[in-house]
Amino acid sequence: MDQILRGKEPSEVIPFGWEDPVLYYPVRHHSPACAWHLQRVIRRYRPDCILIEGPEDAGPLLPLLADPLTQAPVALYCSYRDDTRLLETPEEGNDDPAAPVGTYACYYPFLDQSPELAAIRAAAALGVPAQFIDLPYAENLLATRAGRALRQEGRPENYLNDHYLWQNAFWQRVCEKTGMRSFEEFWEKYYETAGFAMSDEAFVRQMNAWCVLARQATPQEEMEADGCLAREARMAVRIAAAAARYQRVLVVAGGFHLWGLMHPRPEQTRPAVPADSQAVYPVRFSFEAADALSGYASGMPAPAFYTAVWQAAQAAPADAFDPAALWDQTVLGFLVKCGRRLRREGEVLSAFDEMCAMQQARGLAALRDKKAPGLYEMQDAVLSSFVKGEANLSGCQPLRVLRQLTTGNGVGQLAPNSLVPPLVQDFQAQCRRYRIRSDKTSLQELTLEIFAKPAHRGASRFLYQTEFLGCGFARRTKGPDLRRNKDKNLIRESWEYRWTASVEAALVERSVAGSTVREACARELRQRMARAGRAGEGADLLLQGFLMGIGEDAGSFARRLEELLLGDGDFSSLCQACRALASLEEWQVQYGEAGRCDAAGLLGRCFDRILQLLPAMGAADDRGAPEVQRCCLLLYQITQRDAFAGMRPRLLAALEELAGQNPVQPALHGTALGLLYGADPGWKARIDTALRGYLQGTRGMMLASAAFLQGLFYTAKDLLLVDPGFLKQVDGLLCALSDQDFDALLPELRLAFSYFVPMETDRIARQAAALHRGAAGTLRQAGISPAEYSRNEQVDAWAAARLAEEAIP
Known part of the structure; x- marks a missing residue:
């Protein structure tokens, strides 16, 4: 490696002398050999100041990173919100001031074997100042062309990138010549396993040899587009300022940049970035996120292995x-x-x-x-x-x-400090309180007895809060689902959760909403409720607040929902609100949230609004009919509760008006008649008349009979089970259909009969068989034993073999 610089010694290209006023040390990020030699170089050189490649606005975080209680992996989380639209090109520009602005974020991770972290810790131990000298994240973005480096779509979000060291056909050829299967294997052989046996001078010389060749093989235009040259210009300015102040300055930077630091371009003037639109926070990181094989471009593979080294x-x-x-x-x-x-x-x-x-x-x-x-x-x-x-x-x-x-699946730990947002600290405290692991990145499962144990109910509320904040930490996999009105018979909740670096990053972004998870959720809930334009959306937010245990604002939420109910004329939205309020009214006692808001009063007002619109829904099309059907059944079920029994007459009147319309959507016609029959069996005669109308009417009426039956069976399937005459009428309908019409109606007929359980369908089949054959078992076939099945398989295999012998296809 020493002789590949076209006959020049690497020291002639990048000097490395112990008496130099500025000593440049090349690194590959997260390389243990680089970090080990760097420690030795610092002890020998005894610098007065150490300059490190890193965002200069993260300087206040250096003491935290050097704190002995900080355990790697940790990271700097850099974020930028483009409020002034500095990153929008003329093609991307938007004149609408209300259009959403771009948001950008990235990580600058540190592992124990990261040379940068070794330099920070060594500086603290020696009592010499350390300083980050690279462009802040926002300025780095401004210096980068759209679609490149940090602004590349789908690129791993990391501040540093070592891809210049190996993404070149020349280096692939070097790996082939040396018999290595990949660059990482090449690097381990010549720099990691061999590096610990080298002298400091030899190791630095070999690092510089590789990095200078990498620089020579990289087009200038590519480095400019990636913001590389702009970063080097800023770092060179900071190095010059430190050299004027200190006698011995050690520069710790990516080896690829050293030539650019010694031969920088003049720094260009860029637009000023508003201070409140960018931020840097310390966050915990994980080995899994730092693994180069998982997409982290500036790292080395197998971080836990190299940490052990x-x-x-x-x-x-x-x-x-x-x-x-x-x-x-x-x-x-x-x-x-x-x-x-x-x-x-x-x-x-x-x-x-x-x-x-x-x-x-x-x-x-x-x-x-x-x-x-x-x-x-x-x-x-x-x-x-x-x-x-x-x-x-x-x-x-x-x-x-x-x-x-x-x-590895370990997660780092930050020393106690005031730089971590209170929201992140509260999240960690809540995890400890409910024994929810946030120190591993593996998927965890948790089962909560939410009705039997108050602590489990508290954990459920906390997990719902994290889900509401959208941090990607937890997901409910089983249990009562009040928002979708499913599985209400279950008494336990099952959750899956997994800590990742993005969880903490999302909490950092949300930290402006409050100092605790509960407070952030309450503020976000208030904001969403204020923006809600439909009653269904508002009721769902009220239900989410109930699940999260946020009831202090329930009164104001209820008043806002009343406004939405009065102004909402969308039947589907009102139905959604009715379902949410029905769940809330039914379950608030079981969940320990009784009295937080007048759920019964809100449900009554929503009920009234739906009844006003219900008769007009008879003209709904086939796509809108299922929503109206579900709503009608829900309203009927609500009036079965003692508190709402007084609303039954008004509901029946609205259903009668719906059923009496002409024309009326067939499925809704059947649904309304079925509910009326459930309240008063005297409606059976009206149902018989309606069915005869479908059977004896025009061909179009006959074809609509399947939808009518679907609606009828949806709300009154017992008609077919207890009334032989009704079964005979349905049988007559099916017999009168031609093969073509039967095929056309088959999907809806299947849907209509899907409301019956297997035992009921078996009973109906026997009765239908009796109408035509007089024998109940003619449509049933007994199963065969395993021995018979095995014997038949053998016969089938024998027959296939004989056919093959005779060459019969």
Whole structure:
């Protein structure tokens, strides 16, 4: 590597001298070898100031990152809201001031083995100032062309990116020449496993050699479009200012940038960014999010593995440091963990298999001329020694387990401080209170007995609050669903939840809404209620507030909903409001929210508004009819409650008016008559008359009979079960249909009969059979035994073989 710079020594391109007033140290982000040598360089160079590639507006967070109680992985969360539309190109511009503005966010992660974090900690230990010198996130965006780097659609949201080091055909050719399968394997061999055995000067020289070649292979236009040159110009200005103030300045930056820092372009003037539109917060991060193989472009793969390498290097005595033993013991530790985990999962694996795998990893390292086995030798050894049989989807459990172990599922921890938004702190406190794990990234399950245990009800409210804030933390998978009026017979709730870095980022964005999760939800609920334009939307928000246990504003919400009910003329919206209010009125006692608002009064007013519109809904089309049907049945069920029994006469009057219209949608006609029959069996004669009208009318009336039956069976299916005469009329309808008409009506007929349970359909089938055949069992077929089925399979196979012999297709 030392001789690839066209005959020049790397030191001639990027000087590295212990007496230089400004010493440039090249890094690859999250490289343990880079961080290890950086610690040694800092001890030898003894800088008066350390400058670090990072957003300069995050400078106040440096003491927090250096705090011993801060445990990596952690990250800086940078956000920008383009209130003044600085990022909109003329093509993207929008003259409407009410149009939504663009929002942007990214992470700057730190792992224990991150050279930047090592520099921050070393500066704190030496008592010398440290400083971030890169462009703030918003200015970085302004310097980047639309569709590139940080502004690229679908790009992983990270501030740093090492892609210049390997995204080039030349580097792919280098990997081929050296027999490496990927850049990461190349890097581990020549920089990680070999790096710990090098002197500081040799390691820096080799880093600079690679990075300078990467720079030469990257077009200037690409670096300009990505904002790379603008960032280097700003960092060069900050370096010059520090050099004028301090005698010895250490610059810690991506190796790709060092040439640009020493030969910068003049810094360009850009529009000023409003201070209140950008922010930087410290947040916890996870190994999973920092894994390069999961899309994090500026990281290295297997972060938990390289963290273990780093920790072993830190623990090793300086006077007896053995780089080969460092890697050897780390690989052995992961092989043992992998074997133990596989045995817990039921895999047949012995300690001897682990010994064979370790021996093979060492042999592969020797064969590949490596100082010690690394990640890729370990993966190959597991594939060879742990996978029993073919390496297919069912046989690769060892590789999946190894991948999980080397990636890790740990989450960092921030030292107590006032820089973390109170909303995030309250979220963590609530998780601890209800024993909800937020220190792992694996998917967790939780079952809550919401009616038996007050603590479980509190946990349910908290999870509903996180769901309402849209932070992506929890999802209810089972339990009573009051919003959709389903599964109300269940007494437990089941939730799935998973902490990710985006959860905390979303809470940071919401931190302006309140200092606690409950307070943020209450404010967001008030704002949404104020913006609501329909009664259905307002009632759903009221129900969500009930589920979240936010009842302090229930009175004002109720008044706002009354306004929406009075002004809403949309029947569908009123039906949605009626369903939500019916659930609220029915369940507020069970959920411990009784008396928060006058749900019964609101439901009564919604009931009145629907009755005013109901008769006119007879003209609804086929798509709108199901909503009206559901609403009619709901209103009927509401009047079965003692508190609303007095509303039954008005409902029946509205249904009678609906059924008496001409024309009327057939399904609604059947629904209304079925409900009227349920209240008064005397309506049976009216139903018979209506059915005869469909049977004996025009062909169009006959074709509408299936929809009529669907509506009738929806609300009064017992007619077909208790009245043989009615069954005979329906049978006559089906017999009178031609084959073509029967095929056309079949979907609706199936829907009509879907309201009957299997036992009821069996009973109807026997009665229908008796009408035509006089024998109840003619349409039934007994099942066959397993022995008969097996025998028939054998006969079928024998016949297929004979046909094949005779070449009969």
